[in-house]
Amino acid sequence: MKAIKVMGTIDEHGQLTLDHPLIKDKNSRVEVIVLIPEAAExxxxxxxxxxxVEDFRQAWHEAMTGQTIPVAQLWEGLEDV
Structure with a gap:
Protein backbone atom coordinates (compact mmCIF):
# COMPACT_ATOMS: atom_id res chain seq x y z
CA MET A 1 0.00 0.00 0.00
CA LYS A 2 1.31 3.49 -0.81
CA ALA A 3 0.37 6.80 0.79
CA ILE A 4 -0.53 10.06 -0.92
CA LYS A 5 -1.00 13.17 1.20
CA VAL A 6 -3.72 15.55 0.00
CA MET A 7 -5.75 18.28 1.66
CA GLY A 8 -9.49 18.60 1.50
CA THR A 9 -12.59 20.05 3.11
CA ILE A 10 -15.51 18.43 4.89
CA ASP A 11 -18.77 20.15 3.93
CA GLU A 12 -21.94 20.62 5.97
CA HIS A 13 -23.16 17.17 4.86
CA GLY A 14 -20.00 15.43 6.06
CA GLN A 15 -18.77 14.87 2.50
CA LEU A 16 -15.03 15.09 1.88
CA THR A 17 -13.88 17.12 -1.13
CA LEU A 18 -10.21 17.01 -2.08
CA ASP A 19 -8.43 20.24 -3.05
CA HIS A 20 -6.91 18.50 -6.10
CA PRO A 21 -7.97 15.35 -7.96
CA LEU A 22 -6.00 12.15 -7.50
CA ILE A 23 -4.32 11.43 -10.82
CA LYS A 24 -3.02 7.88 -10.27
CA ASP A 25 -4.89 4.63 -9.85
CA LYS A 26 -8.32 5.78 -11.03
CA ASN A 27 -11.26 3.46 -10.30
CA SER A 28 -9.49 1.91 -7.29
CA ARG A 29 -10.65 1.40 -3.75
CA VAL A 30 -8.78 3.43 -1.16
CA GLU A 31 -8.43 3.58 2.58
CA VAL A 32 -8.95 7.07 3.98
CA ILE A 33 -7.53 8.40 7.24
CA VAL A 34 -8.81 11.87 8.10
CA LEU A 35 -6.72 14.09 10.38
CA ILE A 36 -8.73 16.99 11.77
CA PRO A 37 -6.69 19.71 13.48
CA GLU A 38 -7.70 20.76 16.98
CA ALA A 39 -8.91 24.35 17.37
CA ALA A 40 -5.64 25.33 19.08
CA GLU A 41 -3.61 23.92 16.15
CA VAL A 53 2.96 37.67 5.93
CA GLU A 54 3.82 40.55 8.27
CA ASP A 55 7.53 39.60 8.21
CA PHE A 56 7.42 39.51 4.41
CA ARG A 57 5.72 42.91 4.24
CA GLN A 58 8.36 44.35 6.57
CA ALA A 59 11.21 42.84 4.52
CA TRP A 60 9.64 44.04 1.26
CA HIS A 61 9.25 47.56 2.65
CA GLU A 62 12.88 47.58 3.80
CA ALA A 63 14.07 46.33 0.41
CA MET A 64 12.01 48.90 -1.50
CA THR A 65 13.18 51.78 0.70
CA GLY A 66 16.86 50.83 0.52
CA GLN A 67 17.11 49.67 4.14
CA THR A 68 19.38 46.75 3.22
CA ILE A 69 22.85 45.49 4.06
CA PRO A 70 25.27 43.64 1.77
CA VAL A 71 25.01 39.84 1.84
CA ALA A 72 28.71 39.55 2.64
CA GLN A 73 28.07 41.49 5.84
CA LEU A 74 25.47 38.90 6.89
CA TRP A 75 28.19 36.24 6.99
CA GLU A 76 30.59 38.26 9.15
CA GLY A 77 31.22 36.44 12.40
CA LEU A 78 29.45 33.26 11.28
CA GLU A 79 32.59 31.53 10.04
CA ASP A 80 33.39 30.37 13.59
CA VAL A 81 29.92 28.95 14.29
Missing part, protein backbone atom coordinates in the same frame (compact mmCIF):
# COMPACT_ATOMS: atom_id res chain seq x y z
CA UNK A 42 -5.73 25.88 13.67
CA UNK A 43 -5.26 29.07 15.68
CA UNK A 44 -1.49 28.47 15.79
CA UNK A 45 -1.39 27.96 12.02
CA UNK A 46 -3.34 31.16 11.41
CA UNK A 47 -1.07 33.09 13.79
CA UNK A 48 1.97 31.64 12.07
CA UNK A 49 0.63 32.63 8.63
CA UNK A 50 -0.10 36.15 9.84
CA UNK A 51 3.44 36.47 11.26
CA UNK A 52 4.98 35.21 8.02
Missing amino acids: TDELESSKKEI
